[in-house]
Amino acid sequence: MSRVAKKPITLPKGVEITSNANGITVKGPKGTLATHALPGASVSIENGVANIAVAEGADDKFGGTLRALLANMVKGVSDGYERKLELVGVGYRASMAGKSLNIALGFSHPVVFDAPEGISIETPSQTEILIKGSDKQRVGEVAAKIRSFRPPEPYKGKGVRYSGEKITLKEAKKA
Template identity: 85%
Template sequence: MSRVAKKPISLPKGVELKSDASGISVKGPKGTLSIHALPGVSVAVNDGVASIALAEGADDKFGGTARALLANMIKGVSEGYERKLELVGVGYRASMAGKALNLSLGFSHPVVFNAPEGITLETPSQTEILVKGSDKQRVGEVAAKIRAFRPPEPYKGKGVRYSGEKITLKEAKKA
């Protein structure tokens, strides 16, 4: 069994973990998440600590994956995940209209993005977007979709970027 799979996962207060033949579900204050059962992997909960066990003779490639997915689900339903995006460029703005995110990204038309279920979008300022949710994969996927509307270009760095993302700028053409 891998070193990752051997590490136990402590369950915070208010988080319930249920495991059966169909899959694993985790319920907490921020919602409920579930995954399908991975072959040869079982989850045991003792005194608020979850541990991964592999069946005898089972392929151990799923052990570390199951542990990482389970740890992400537990953190998601207890604390949640957040991804911050920044708009860089003259006239680039973001605003909320109900559940829809309106983006002005230098196109001839505004870009409207509707938040999927389980994801909340916030705009603390006109040039910042916060993507929040309990599912780590969905938060990252929504942030990537918003970034894809206008990725940072390499000459001036204008566009939608992740907070803290470093853009390597190219030198302009010399005449």
């Protein structure tokens, strides 16, 4: 069995894992997440600790994958995930209008992005966007989608970037 699958997952207070033939469901204070069952891997819960077991002769990689997915789901329904984006550029601003994010990115029109179900978007300041949710994958997808509207360009560094992202700037052409 893989080393990742051997690590137990401690369940915080208020988090429940239920497993059946269709898949695995994790319930917690921030919502409910579900995943499909992986072949040869099963989950057992004892005293608030979830352990992954891989069937004899089954592929080890499914045990490690299932453990990583479950650990992310447990963290998501208990604490949640968040991703922070920064707008860098003159006139680049973001604001919320209901569930829609309005972003001015130097185009002739504002970019309007509707938050998908289960994801909340906040704008603490005009140049910051905070994406929160319980599903790690969906939070990352939404952040990548917003970043794709105007990714950072390599000469001045203007655009939408992840918080703390380092952009390597190129030297301008010399005449």
